[in-house]
Amino acid sequence: MKKMFFLFVVVSVMTSGIAQTKVGDAVLPNEVTFNSESLELNGAGIREKFFFDIYAGGLYLKSKSTNAAQIAAANETMAIKLHILSGMMSRNKMANALRDGFKKATNGNIKPLQDRIEKFIGFINNEIEVGQVYDIVYEKGKGSVIYKDGKEKGFVTGMDFKKALFNIWLGKQPADKGLKSELLGK
Numbered sequence: 001m002k003k004m005f006f007l008f009v010v011v012s013v014m015t016s017g018i019a020q021t022k023v024g025d026a027v028l029p030n031e032v033t034f035n036s037e038s039l040e041l042n043g044a045g046i047r048e049k050f051f052f053d054i055y056a057g058g059l060y061l062k063s064k065s066t067n068a069a070q071i072a073a074a075n076e077t078m079a080i081k082l083h084i085l086s087g088m089m090s091r092n093k094m095a096n097a098l099r100d101g102f103k104k105a106t107n108g109n110i111k112p113l114q115d116r117i118e119k120f121i122g123f124i125n126n127e128i129e130v131g132q133v134y135d136i137v138y139e140k141g142k143g144s145v146i147y148k149d150g151k152e153k154g155f156v157t158g159m160d161f162k163k164a165l166f167n168i169w170l171g172k173q174p175a176d177k178g179l180k181s182e183l184l185g186k
Contacts, residue, residue: 026056026083035139037062037077045182047175049088056083057169059183066184068170072163079137080169080183089128095121101168101175113164116156120146120165123153138162 020027023044030041039060047054060079065071071078102110102117110117123146124134135147143157144165167174174180 021058023056023058023083024053025085028056028058028081028083032060032079032081032135034079034135034137034145035077035142037140039077039079040064043183043185045179046085047082047179052088053085054089055085057081057179057183058083059169064185066186068167068180068184071184072166072170075140075159077138077140078166079135080166082134082136084128084130084132084134087130091124091127094124094128097175098168102164104173105164105167105171110164113158113161116158116161119154120144120156120161124148125153136165138166 019030021030021041021044024046028041028044032039039062042059042061042064044056044058046056058081059071060081061071062076062078098121099117102113106113126148133149135145135150137145137147139145139155143155144162145155146153169175169183170180
């Protein structure tokens with residue numbers, strides 16, 4: 001009986017180690033569930049700025065893919081997880097980074113999205129702290145949802161918005177080229 005219990009503990013520890021991926025100082029789950037759909041970690045990496053680790057990011061999809069354009073255009077549930085690693089990331093810096101990202105993702109044509117961009121950014125209404133986790137999720141049938149530490153803060157509708165949102169990280173002018181490659185599992 002003791003041998004069987006020991007074997008169970010060893011197997012449990014081994015499989016629990018498989019269920020997560022260490023990315024810098026963060027640990028991201030290999031699987032998440034949103035909209036009652038299970039998503040798997042496609043790839044993960046670090047967003048760096050001036051040699052500082054700003055956040056660990058993970059892309060979660062229903063099935064793995066390396067095609068950024070297809071991912072951004074897909075009408076299916078998916079997520080980007082941002083685990084904040086640095087006190088350099090503030091609410092203002094996040095808002096400005098999102099605005100800049102939308103501008104790049106739309107080749108400067110943000111007018112059709114402007115009100116929804118500001119609404120989405122408004123959901124980040126408290127100061128950002130080290131250790132917080134933001135999930136930016138497209139939930140099929142609902143829209144682009146933002147979660148802070150597992151709690152829904154709000155959502156914005158429209159596939160045009162979703163495509164631009166995910167292209168902040170996956171587009172032709174991503175926030176960080178190295179992170180884009182890592183999110184795509186390359």
